[in-house]
């Protein structure tokens with residue numbers, strides 16, 4: 356069973372976001388594999404252990420992303436593909452999905468796994484768009500996965516509960532926290548990763564031009580959340596304080 | 612000259628940091644309080660290859676060497692000093708020493724288990740009346756033809772009552788001093804005549820077991836003699852030159868933990884209407900810690916580099932160890948001051964840092980002993996091995 360895992364490199368969840376010239380400044384920020392993509396990697400490796408086959412990690416991004424793919428290879432994935440093109444500075448989700456679709460089409464696969472959301476921009480779009488582009492069924496936020504032949508049984512998270520679904524594979528499934536506990540790359544895995552293939556492709560290698568994947572959306576402006584201001588302290592008798600509080604909630608905070 | 616880590620070394624660093632934060636950090640308080648040793652952490656370390664540095668792959672080595680080993684130990688010790696001992700006690704101590712001095716049979720029998728984490732290791736040199744003066748040890752192994760009989764006792768042995776396999780140094784020639792010592796591989800689970808007594812009175816290192824060992828007519832098979840008879844002192848010094856890297860790296864890491872803690876605290880705590888980090892005197896303290904932290908780390912990497920390249924490293928190891936332990940003790944002391952009264956509370960880590968830092972001034976050669984080595988080599992009184 357051959358599996359493709361789509362991976363995004365994101366800021367470390369503890370990274371401090373700084374804006375320089377209106378843009379997010381990546382200088383000195385520690386980057387990691389998007390935590391939800393780690394669940395996807397782990398699930399792919401478990402399926403590989405059960406059914407055999409190969410796991411290919413695919414990503415779109417810059418030079419730094421090679422380190423994250425290498426980590427996935429150290430965890431046990433077999434090969435990596437990175438689409439790294441100078442024209443891909445600020446691409447939207449649609450463009451990334453189109454590029455991934457082209458890259459994935461070159462790889463034999465029975466299943467595509469991804470994280471349910473990227474912790475940086477939180478759009479949850481790429482995997483679903485990828486499914487659409489490849490004309491595959493897709494289920495998001497899965498908590499459990501069983502494969503039998505070409506049938507997948509998945510449990511996914513829904514509002515206030517879970518839902519069990521059956522679908523045929525190939526399909527695109529996105530991983531939710533709780534699906535599994537991702538493994539650490541072992542030292543032996545790190546040594547082996549050095550020798551595994553990491554293909555770096557340009558758009559031209561995929562037979563597409565920058566114009567083919569010109570973003571449909573752009574982010575003209577970023578802003579940081581307003582910093583928390585100091586709290587207010589009430590004084591006076593309890594009844595007075597309660598009245599004052601109600602007034603402030605209505606007039607200032609406008610929540611009641 | 613290159614001060615950067617390779618891609619693999621960066622992966623080792625990130626992995627060890629994640630491992631320590633997820634597998635060790637959550638248990639720190641509980642295990643400190645209960646003086647509890649969590650063997651499964653060592654087992655996991657073994658499974659992930661964190662105990663297999665500079666060991667041939669045929670015996671389960673991870674294919675990496677000193678630079679990667681100190682990188683990993685640093686990250687682990689930064690989270691909890693006690694856990695540096697897993698690497699010294701299994702890999703740099705017994706496994707590496709057996710690999711250097713052992714017969715093919717000994718290597719095959721003992722190294723894979725120590726490296727995979729299946730066995731816990733230890734090494735026993737010190738006795739109640741023989742510390743720095745290793746040659747004065749009294750534990751004696753009598754040659755009985757097809758086996759040795761071990762009598763005597765050892766003190767302050769890390770992992771003494773929790774280990775499976777250990778190296779024990781003992782006299783084999785009456786009045787031979789340093790020239791009459793030998794090294795033995797002891798299988799603690801299958802050797803009658805050994806009493807293992809936990810020591811619960813340590814000032815720090817609470818989740819790291821330490822023990823007294825009493826040998827009473829313990830029968831040690833002939834084939835468990837490691838290296839030539841009466842070469843034990845040489846083997847011991849060879850081993851300590853490796854295991855001391857655990858102290859050097861662990862202490863540098865502890866200094867770094869103190870610095871990180873102090874920086875966070877100085878940025879968060881406000882007095883006189885501003886973060887205390889804005890006060891020049893706090894800045895002086897932070898700067899002092901940073902100077903030592905950087906220097907200690909680079910001394911560790913330099914000693915590791917010498918070892919990796921099989922160059923004389925004894926003086927560099929002693930320098931890294933003495934400097935590292937000064938950095939840890941000073942750093943812990945500074946951190947406690949910067950944290951103010953909270954630093955003096957057991958709810959903050961300063962007390963643990965200070966208690967754990969103090970070990971480094973004594974074990975695996977006191978600071979005096981290391982200063983003696985550094986000066987002795989510098990003055991040409993002894994070779995730099």
Ligand SMILES: Cc1cc2nc3c(=O)[nH]c(=O)nc-3n(C[C@H](O)[C@H](O)[C@H](O)COP(=O)(O)OP(=O)(O)OC[C@H]3O[C@@H](n4cnc5c(N)ncnc54)[C@H](O)[C@@H]3O)c2cc1C
Nearest residue numbers: 734735736737741742743767768769973974975976977979
């Ligand atoms: C937590 C812990 C774990 C340990 N683990 C192990 C272990 O796993 N295996 C093991 O074998 N041992 C272990 N030890 C023992 C440790 O290695 C010894 O404590 C150390 O070698 C010093 O010996 P000592 O305590 O007998 O001090 P002593 O040698 O009695 O020294 C006392 C003082 O005299 C000074 N001194 C001694 N000789 C000289 C000299 N020639 N010149 C100047 N000053 C001198 C010392 O610096 C020190 O200040 C451990 C100790 C501790 C605390």
